[in-house]
Amino acid sequence: MNNNSSQLLHKLRQLLPRERLLTEREQLAPFESDALPVYCERPLAVALAESEEEIVTVARLCGEHRVPLVSRGAGTGLSAGAKPHGRGILLVTAPMDRILAINTHSLTARLQPGVPNLQISQVAVRHGLFYAPDPSSQIACSIGGNVAENAGGVHCLKYGVTVHNVVGLRLVTWDGEILTFGGECLAQPGYDLLALVHGSEGCLGIVSEITVKLTRVPAETRTLMADFASIGAAADAVSAIVRAGVVPAALEMMDALVISATEAFCQAGYDLDAAAILLIDLDGDPLEVDAEAALVEAVLRKFQATRVQRAQDEDQRQRWWKGRKSAFPAIGRLVPDYYCIDGTVPRHRIGDVLQAIAEFAEGYRLRVANVFHAGDGNLHPIIMFDGREPDALERVEALAADILEYCIQVGGTITGEHGVGTEKFNQxxxxxxxxxxxxxxxxxxxxxxxxxxxxxxxxxxxxxxxxxxxxxxxxx
Amino acid sequence: MAEQDRTQELQAALEQALAGDMPVAIRGGGSRAHFNLAPGDNPLSAAAHRGVIDYQPDELMLRVRAGTPIAELETLLAAEGQRFAADIPQPAEHSTIGGAIACGWDGPARPAGMSLRDTVLGCRMLNGRGQLVSFGGQVMKNVAGYDLSRLQVGALGTLGVLLDVSLRLLPQPECTENRSFTVSAAQLPDWWEKLRALRPLLRASCFVGTSGSVDAGGLMEGKLHLRLSGRKSALKAALQKLGGEPSAFDWRALRNLRHEFFSAPQLACVVLPHFAELDIPLEETLIDWEGARIWVPNGDGVALQRAAAKRGGFVRVLRGPTLPVANGAGDWPRRIKDAFDPRGLFNRELFNTYFGGGQACR
Structure with missing residues (x-):
């Protein structure tokens, strides 16, 4: 520890209560990584903030002493964006978990950064409202982290990602200044700094308050499931649905590996013989949903779906979605380790990109399962491996690099919603x-x-x- | 549609400006200049840089050069049953997509859908070092690097010369209907609330009112116009419940700021979190965005700004004396400007007028 760091720690000890400034080895251990634990590092100290003033204090002191500052929320990120810095402070805003206000006139909610994503909707639903972006980690992930990563989710096809659903931010700069961007309005004067901060991964400032836009709970939501005999046919159907003039609330694809894993895990009711399944949510005005369901069903049949079903009741609907949302733990039961990546490609390239992924994987002697946001072209190949094999992680990283670079080659991007962080730094x-x-x-x-x-x-x-x-x- | 790639010419012109340390005023079709947005002397025009680079109806994506007239693009999209996902004002037939991005304005359909900024997927531009740079891309979701393409929306060309932009599209609605209602100002708040329930089908709303007669107690009265779109069956049922008169309201004129209301010598709009009375006597007004945007002709800008700020909103002056910039962004605008345009060559006057005042609020 150098002189600067010890002076900083000395000052922090005076300003933060003991239980919220962690410096002991065993206290730091849980904070060494986010949800991508292959990248980890022990920070100098962890500061748990309970207020904006405390964020300001920590930022100002780090600024004065020129000590690195990594901020994080719940630590559910998947790109090691919240991996601590070995000579720096890790500032955790998860304890700031209060919903400050819900405004039913402007349809907004003002939130501290540590509020878990799902909790916003759980509270807003009392007013017939919800917060639309729904990352898979929504039970745990915090809204501050969602802003830092510009998180997406299953229902982003229709409702947009985080940047489309945030109208105002307060942000603490590196030297402890508080800035405000936007407010509660649907527009803002000046540069669009809201856009700049979204997805900036804590590299430009620390978000201390967020005002999100709430959406009316749709009067009707209907879920369709379609089975396909090949991945290619399912991929073609995805483009065809969009081309037919329908924007589903969600349009997800699962391949055979994921289907069998999730069936074993939670008996969602999927067809084990299908090579691919599409899960589709349509929502809005009930008559409109009726019309669009008929349209989508016709497209699915035309594109060789072997079976098309409508969820008969809410129970069946929830079961189908539970399967989709359990895909990761379900895969986790099959293999000792898995590694999920996150590229986006043009929708019409989904079929051939999946084909290429399978070929790359074979070359590295690895298996890949696919469950992803097909409507957005946002792939999440899950590489399955056994970390105990000596060269496994190297092969996984090499395969991931090949997949991401192929996404770029077909006109896509290396990350749709997980962020660059440490993981995709090279790409x-x-x-x-x-x-x-x-x-x-x-x-x-x-x-x-x-x-x-x-x-x-x-x-x-x-x-x-x-x-x-x-x-x-x-x-x- | 005319196709012309003027990247090289624009780059050469910029290099010349850089060599001579000559400030440049980036402009497109010039159709928005008279809304307090004249870019200044020494124009660098991108209007000839036009044409579609890539249009993929399957992808709901259009990549287009900045100088392309929006009206031409709308025709192209309509032929495929598609439209822009945002409602883009076009003050003239030749208004360009680059100019729309620079201004970042949204039409009356904004609350029901996406803002123009929301629909930007990526862009290519020349920065103030003369470098050709691309940000974002053509896919729906992309978080690689800082979002420098959405940052260009509303930046009034102060950060660089926009060359092309990729935008998200949507399918055209199956059908669209208009209705009008005679409404007094006192009934308006209830109406705005009521419209929320119509949201999945409501495309846009607009109230045009004038001070009423002495009989009406001087209260404002006028017409509330609604535009609904969606699937035929749903629309039919909703209209039956809604009532109202069939309407010939000119939504295009409203969106394009060509409604007669906008011809006043002075024009401002007050943007609010939601509808609220301004406590300022108005002779006439036009309100859209489900009550959240109030257009005021010939108003006192400073009084409007005070009233807006009190209610969490702000004022945009389109004609008349400009207002000092008030925002909480500290010195970030100046720092960001320097990061793109270290020699301060692009649209200097617009930068000073619309972005320069941040420091006062620190």
Missing amino acids: MAIQFGDAEIEQFLAVKNALDPHGLLNPDKLIPSLAHCREYRVLRKKHD
């Missing part, structure tokens, strides 16, 4: 050229001039990019 060099990286770094440098906020995440240096590109060329 940024492939997705972007030097000029873009330089522009990203210029923005970062303008708003965090000493590079203290979540260092070595999201945007790699130019030197790092050049090195990685050379390395990948050799690999080819």
Whole structure:
């Protein structure tokens, strides 16, 4: 520990109660990683904030002492974006979990950053409202983290991701200044700094308050399930539904591996003989839902669905969705380890990208299961492996890199909703050229001039990019 | 549709400006300049840089050069049964998509759908170092790097020369119907509430009112116009319940700021979190966004700004004396401007007028 750090810790001890400034080895252990634990590091200390003033205090002191500051919410992130810095402070905003206000006139909710995503809807539903973005981790993940990652979810096809559903933010800068962006209105004057902060992974500031837009609970929600004899046929049906002029609330795909895993896990009622299943939610005005359900069913049949079903009641609907939402733990039961990645591709390329993924996987002697947001073209290949095998993790990382770079090649992106974090740091060099990286770094440098906020995440240096590109060329 | 890739010419012009340290005023069709948005001297026009780069109806995605007229694009999309996901004002027939992005304005359908900013998937631009840079992409979800493409929406060309933009589209609704109601100001708050229940089918709403006669106690009265769209069966049932008169209200004129109301010598709009009385006597008014946007001709800008701020809103002056910038963004606007345009060459005057005042609020 250098002089700066010990001075900082000394001051923090005076300002934060003991139970909220953790420095002991065993206290720090649970904070060493987010939900991607292959990347972990022990921070100098963990500060648990209970108020905006405490965020300001920690930021200001870190700024003064030039000590790195990584902020996080619930730690459910999947890209190691909240991995601590070995010489820095990890600031946890999860204890700030109060819903400050629900405004039924402006249809907004004002929230502390630690409020769990699902809780917003649980409270808003009393007013016939809900918060639309619904990441799979929504029971646990916090709204502050959702903003930092620009989280998506199952129902984003119709309702948008986090950036479409936030109207105001308060943010603490690297030196402890409080800024406010937007408010409760549907527009804002000046630069769109709300957009800039979303997905900035804690690299530009620490979000201390969020005002989200609430949506009216639809009068009717209907769920359709379609079985297919091939992945390609299911993928073609996805594009056809959109082309037919319907925007479903959700449009999800599962492959045979996921179907059998989830059936074994929670008996969702899927057809074990299907090569792929589409799960489709249509919602809105009941008569409109009727009309669109008929339209979608016709498209599904035309595109060779072997069976099309409508959920008969809420119980069946919930069971179908439970299967989808349990896909990850279900896969987790089959293999010692799994690794989920997150690329987005144009919808019409889903079929051939899945084909390519299967071929890449074979080359690395790995199996990949697929369950994903087909309507958005947002893939989540789950690489299954056994970490006890000596070279397993290397093979997994190499396969992940191949898949992500293939996503770029077909006109997509290396991350649709999980973020870059530590995990996709290298692939940024492939997705972007030097000029873009330089522009990203210029923005970062303008708003965090000493590079203290979540260092070595999201945007790699130019030197790092050049090195990685050379390395990948050799690999080819 | 005319196709012209002027990237090289624009890049060369920018390099020349950089070499001579000459500020440039980026402009498109110029159709919004008279709304307090004249970019200044030494124009760098992107209007000739036009044409569709990629349109994939299956992907609900359009990638287009900045100088392309929006009206031409609407025709192209309509032929495929699609439309822009945002409601984009076009003050003139030749209004360009680049100009729309720079201004970031939204039409009356905003509350029911997405803002223009929401629909931006990616962009390509020239920054103030003369570099050609691309951000975002053509896919629906993308969180690789900072979201510098949405940051261009409403930036009034102060951060760079926008070359092309990728936008999200939506299917055209199966059918659309308009209805009008005679409404007094006193009934308005109830109406705005009532409209919420219509939301899945409500496309846009607008109240046009004037000070009533002495008999009416001087209260404002006028017409509430509603635009609904959706599947035929659903719309038919909803209209039966709703009643009202069939309406010939010109929604296009409203969206494009060409309704006669907008011709006043001074024009401002007050954007609020939700409908609220402004406590300012108004001769006439036009209210859209389900009550959350109040258009005021010939009002006192400073008084409006005070009234708006008190209610959590803000004022945009489209014609008449501009107002000082008031926001809580500290020195971020200046820092961001420097990060894109270190020599301060792009749209200097617009930057000073609309982004420069942040420091006063620190």
